[in-house]
Ligand SMILES: Nc1nc2c(ncn2[C@@H]2O[C@H](COP(=O)(O)OP(=O)(O)OP(=O)(O)O)[C@@H](O)[C@H]2O)c(=O)[nH]1
């Protein structure tokens with residue numbers, strides 16, 4: 476299977492989108508848990524690796540994304556098997572809050588209406604002190620949650636469905652510093668997401684709430700941080716979530732193909748029996764042969780769908796392990812991938 480998936484990130488300026496992209500690419504291009512990501516264009520691969528090296532060697536952070544958004548065509552693989560072709564776009568945060576007449580803001584609106592997955596960035600720095608009844612209003616304003624919600628609603632009404640959502644809680648090191656119990660920190664991210672972005676918990680929406688961190692980077696000085704503090708965490712999970720979505724879809728299609736094949740087969744077998752038993756069966760040799768051929772072909776197709784279904788199930792089980800600690804919500808209910 477290889478599908479083309481369009482991913483768009485929303486989030487305010489300096490919320491950590493580009494730094495996340497760098498960390499995600501560096502982690503997955505080297506390979507993580509048997510999954511790999513690479514840019515097909517070798518120059519692009521070089522650009523991303525050089526930016527990552529600058530962060531790892533000198534603590535140099537990526538510059539703000541310019542007005543012209545940058546496109547990243549990626550290939551996502553399990554081992555050597557190509558799973559997804561990904562079309563990733565990195566926008567400057569300002570495009571989200573500018574008037575939609577600004578050229579990149581305008582492009583963002585149409586881009587979102589063609590997106591399979593939208594990442595809604597929640598800047599973890601805003602959650603570092605915890606979110607209570609009062610402060611969530613401030614966090615909502617500062618994350619531009621109402622604007623992100625508008626973009627999602629707009630895309631959904633143009634698409635006729637809601638793209639899958641990832642609530643990317645960036646700079647999670649800042650939340651973890653306040654809440655050292657890992658599981659409790661994740662729960663606090665879910666609570667914050669519920670308060671700030673309730674759209675992710677609506678009926679018809681599938682959303683991964685994913686805390687990510689590039690490490691305890693501290694305050695940058697002259698756009699530099701301590702390179703030894705760089706330690707990416709969970710940055711590859713949203714990519715696996717894309718694949719999980721594609722897998723679930725593929726499993727559904729295969730199951731319905733198997734069911735349709737089975738009913739065809741029963742019909743053909745019945746017709747064959749009728750032909751054999753009939754009084755004039757002796758004259759119907761050619762038709763019986765044709766039906767027998769048809770039945771054999773359908774049986775082969777069912778067998779092939781069955782094999783693919785089993786493969787998809789094995790892949791889903793592998794993915795399920797990856798999401799043991801991470802919350803996925805469908806129609807507002809927490810679900811497990813199995
Ligand atoms: N503590 C901490 N700080 C981070 C992390 N990721 C990013 N930052 C800080 O956030 C700043 C902004 O990150 P960017 O990735 O450039 O933000 P952006 O969302 O791409 O911003 P625009 O391109 O302007 O839209 C960085 O310069 C870092 O100082 C992280 O995981 N932890």
Ligand SMILES: [Mg+2]
Pocket residue numbers: 492493494538539540565566567568
């Ligand atoms: Mg950026």
